[in-house]
Amino acid sequence: MEQFNKVIETLAQGNKPSSADGVTVYESSFEQKDGTNLVMVKSGTDKYLLAAGESDLFSELNGESVGTGKVCALSHENRLVLNKYFDYTVPQAFGTKIATMGLGDRLGVASPGHIETTRNRKVKPILAQQSIRELTLLNRTMTDILDAASFAVFQEGYKDGYGADADHIKLEKDIAYAIELGFSFLTLDCSEQIRNDIEGASSEDIQKEYAGLPVDRKEYFNSHYLNKTFDVQGLEIKFDEDSLVKNVLVYGEAIDFMEHVYNEHVAKADKAIDFEISIDETETVTAPEAHFFVAEELRRRGVTVQSLAPRFCGEFQKGIDYIGDLEQFEKELHEHAEIAKYFGYKLSIHSGSDKFSVFPIIGKYTEGLLHIKTAGTNWLEAVRVIAVENPDLYRRMHVYAEDHFEETLQYYHVTPDLDSVAPLDDTSDADLPKYMDHDAARQLFHVTYGILLTAKDDSGKDLFRTEFFETLLNNEDTYRNGLVKHIGRHLDLLGL
Numbered sequence: 001m002e003q004f005n006k007v008i009e010t011l012a013q014g015n016k017p018s019s020a021d022g023v024t025v026y027e028s029s030f031e032q033k034d035g036t037n038l039v040m041v042k043s044g045t046d047k048y049l050l051a052a053g054e055s056d057l058f059s060e061l062n063g064e065s066v067g068t069g070k071v072c073a074l075s076h077e078n079r080l081v082l083n084k085y086f087d088y089t090v091p092q093a094f095g096t097k098i099a100t101m102g103l104g105d106r107l108g109v110a111s112p113g114h115i116e117t118t119r120n121r122k123v124k125p126i127l128a129q130q131s132i133r134e135l136t137l138l139n140r141t142m143t144d145i146l147d148a149a150s151f152a153v154f155q156e157g158y159k160d161g162y163g164a165d166a167d168h169i170k171l172e173k174d175i176a177y178a179i180e181l182g183f184s185f186l187t188l189d190c191s192e193q194i195r196n197d198i199e200g201a202s203s204e205d206i207q208k209e210y211a212g213l214p215v216d217r218k219e220y221f222n223s224h225y226l227n228k229t230f231d232v233q234g235l236e237i238k239f240d241e242d243s244l245v246k247n248v249l250v251y252g253e254a255i256d257f258m259e260h261v262y263n264e265h266v267a268k269a270d271k272a273i274d275f276e277i278s279i280d281e282t283e284t285v286t287a288p289e290a291h292f293f294v295a296e297e298l299r300r301r302g303v304t305v306q307s308l309a310p311r312f313c314g315e316f317q318k319g320i321d322y323i324g325d326l327e328q329f330e331k332e333l334h335e336h337a338e339i340a341k342y343f344g345y346k347l348s349i350h351s352g353s354d355k356f357s358v359f360p361i362i363g364k365y366t367e368g369l370l371h372i373k374t375a376g377t378n379w380l381e382a383v384r385v386i387a388v389e390n391p392d393l394y395r396r397m398h399v400y401a402e403d404h405f406e407e408t409l410q411y412y413h414v415t416p417d418l419d420s421v422a423p424l425d426d427t428s429d430a431d432l433p434k435y436m437d438h439d440a441a442r443q444l445f446h447v448t449y450g451i452l453l454t455a456k457d458d459s460g461k462d463l464f465r466t467e468f469f470e471t472l473l474n475n476e477d478t479y480r481n482g483l484v485k486h487i488g489r490h491l492d493l494l495g496l
């Protein structure tokens with residue numbers, strides 16, 4: 001730890017240190033609090049908090065004494081100390097009056113680039129965002145992603161607020177735990193309560209099932225919707241008997257679940273929470289009148305949501321542009337946007353990565369007030385850095401991804417034409433980064449992230465993970481600049 005002596009001496013004198021002698025100093029992190037001076041540094045590929053100057057803050061930080069100061073690991077315990085003394089390192093809710101962007105960080109090292117991309121734009125970053133699926137596939141925890149985001153905010157000296165989204169959460173125990181941990185955003189995934197089977201059922205079976213509902217439940221719905229027309233900013237939403245019965249059966253159980261989670265968890269939380277309803281990851285495309293039905297029921301039941309993610313027409317597959325009829329998409333997106341405005345929440349766009357052809361449409365009709373969710377695209381930008389800086393590692397990962405691709409289809413719906421991917425042996429090192437501009441290669445890597453980052457050899461040694469992070473952390477600025485360019489393109493086209 002002697003390499004930090006000079007930095008600690010500088011801190012002890014109350015001065016801001018600068019990088020030298022192989023120690024990278026993140027000068028934006030420099031803080032002075034209650035007589036203690038702090039800065040984040042990197043030596044090799046390891047990051048630390050350096051502290052000098054006695055105070056309660058200094059005493060509470062856990063670290064190794066060096067000179068008159070301390071060298072502190074970026075541990076969960078030390079993150080909690082930063083949270084206690086620096087409010088800006090704690091995630092917050094933003095409500096419905098400003099655009100937000102989900103920037104899921106599967107690696108725990110993307111947030112500095114995300115912060116640089118968003119800090120001077122009309123959007124707030126939800127830096128900590130991982131679905132239960134991503135956490136499971138990466139063997140990470142909700143605490144891990146909060147730690148990574150908080151330290152990144154401190155490293156960058158970013159004090160304008162960020163969020164933390166417990167994404168695609170389905171179980172009440174996970175909801176309660178996420179709120180307890182301090183998440184500021186909850187994406188309730190109701191896909192398991194949505195009755196996709198109704199879509200294909202016969203009219204006779206549908207009517208029979210509806211007839212079997214309790215009388216008061218049928219009266220509750222019939223009295224408010226049957227043969228009624230609702231005017232949404234000039235858009236007429238009508239419910240005849242067939243459409244009402246279908247929406248009640250498809251979404252009724254899901255709406256009950258939303259109401260229960262809101263009343264038992266969100267409304268009782270001791271801090272503001274951005275509550276999002278996700279009905280996007282279902283086979284059933286959310287027709288505009290279905291969106292209205294769900295939203296009107298939430299309003300009737302006193303459930304306040306800050307955003308809602310419908311399942312749009314066409315396909316929002318991972319890591320590639322929109323697939324579908326742009327005219328139909330524009331028509332329906334306009335209607336969804338008007339419905340969201342009518343009820344006072346933001347439209348949420350899931351799998352928002354790389355949907356460049358529809359961003360202008362989305363930005364136009366949401367008038368720049370939306371939530372857009374991305375995650376895998378920044379993982380692909382990391383893969384691009386590997387392709388540039390460590391071709392041999394990229395080649396080994398590419399082969400492994402091809403060999404294990406089928407395993408990932410249980411988790412993700414992607415339909416890449418893998419035969420269109422240029423043979424690796426025919427591709428020069430210089431051309432490897434071009435794979436990240438090819439749809440099928442992008443999807444190949446997009447969904448195999450978990451398999452690649454947890455793969456081990458027969459002795460239990462990481463096949464790729466250690467070398468992957470070493471390469472990435474030795475090329476931080478390249479990764480940061482790649483994110484600023486790529487995520488920035490998303491925001492430019494959305495008008496944010």
Ligand SMILES: O=C(O)[C@@H](O)[C@H](O)[C@H](O)C(=O)CO
Pocket residue numbers: 104130131133134167168349350351352353373374375376
């Ligand atoms: O891959 C995941 O599970 C998440 O990134 C999830 O898809 C997320 O809700 C999303 O839409 C990111 O684009």
